[in-house]
Amino acid sequence: MDIYFTQVPFLTWMESMASIAEDVILCRKCPRLVEFRESLASRYGNGDGWCKPVPGSGTTRGRLLVVGLAPAISGANRTGRILTGDKTSDFLFSCLYEKGFSNLPYSRSRDDGLMYFDIFLTAAVKCVPPENKPQRQEIDNCLPFLKREIVALPGLRVILVLGRLAHESVLRAILPAGKRKSEFPFYHGNSYGIGNLKLYCSYHPSPRNVNTGTLNREMLLELLDRIREDIQSP
Template identity: 45%
Template sequence: MSDHSPLPFAEAPKNCRRCPRLVGLRQSLRKEHPDWWNAPVPAFGDPDAWLAIVGLAPGREGANRTGRPFTGDASGDLLFATLDRAGLSKGKFQSSIDDGVTLKGTIILNAVKCLPPENKPNGAEINNCRPFMVKALDALPNLRVLLALGKIAHDSVIRMTGGRLAEYKFGHGVEHRLPDGRVLIDSYHCSRYNVNTKRLTAEMFEAVFEMASGFRAIDPPN
């Protein structure tokens, strides 16, 4: 396991205590699985990224176990396959932090950095974690596009930029111009459930990355 982050100054401490419910789950899992990561999961990717992918939160046996976003369970299979096809990753993804995969022009982070019970963070937990996301995104000088995986990620990004949710409705494949000049693109989350039920297909997912690439050449906000 690794605690390496491209933005170490923007990470939550390993024993962050902002959210009592998440702390309790973390402590119980540390006893049950002492070899797991069981801590806030750091960002992964390129500090010069033009694209930031914002997920929901670590999966229990995925990132919470391995310490790398979308690594260790089925949620990463479609994401990393799509990144590869889009030319945004290098190496062969094998759902392990030791697979040597690196990202090019892209960074992945979560709206909530710790595992929530039943994968459902509450409003207070999302709010408590948002300052870490703000700090990370503000530190990306070339960032032009954010890709929100799911409505929770979408809402957190909108709140972060001072927008009104009523004016930025979530919808797969919908693009939004944020108050800070950057572009937000929405996608259904690449969860196993969404993939298995065909709510999200590989073609649909590739399409949002193609949309994102169309904004790569815009000038980043000052």
């Protein structure tokens, strides 16, 4: 059953983000992804590389949740922290930093000193998929983790989805019964009020989208300005 955020009695059964992270890291529900993520260990060399599912990261007091697609080979599957260690994270954090959501304009490794301000980040799928393409069953398998993370953020006001797949997973997590996903189409800059949450859509900040100009800094910064206004409004 889908979770409708405003109807969840989270104050009575809210679990900690740490216990969710423990369950994520131990998960082996998708055989194809387990095999793929572990097979990458040899690529990193010298025992380097996380090669496990990657839980969300940030402050659980965050009013903004950013949801990406999945760990990347050179990013989170290597470093063990979501949106860390690749060109996607460099671009994203340069913008988050400029708008006051972090203390550093990059996210390079788990010991880089990064601090999060009012923000939590996660992915719709917690394991790196081949060619960045998780299968339908794998997305379904991972959806309960995303729902649990959303519920474990008691101050949440705004969700920013990075890309169409994250958008679809978030809608499945928060839409109330009777609402259809087609009422909330994905397009960069679109925003929707859903219950007491606001949902914002951004193209994914992948090198491909950035290099082709599909997404540029101004587009993402403008979105973050709108988000900042929303989370600071009474």
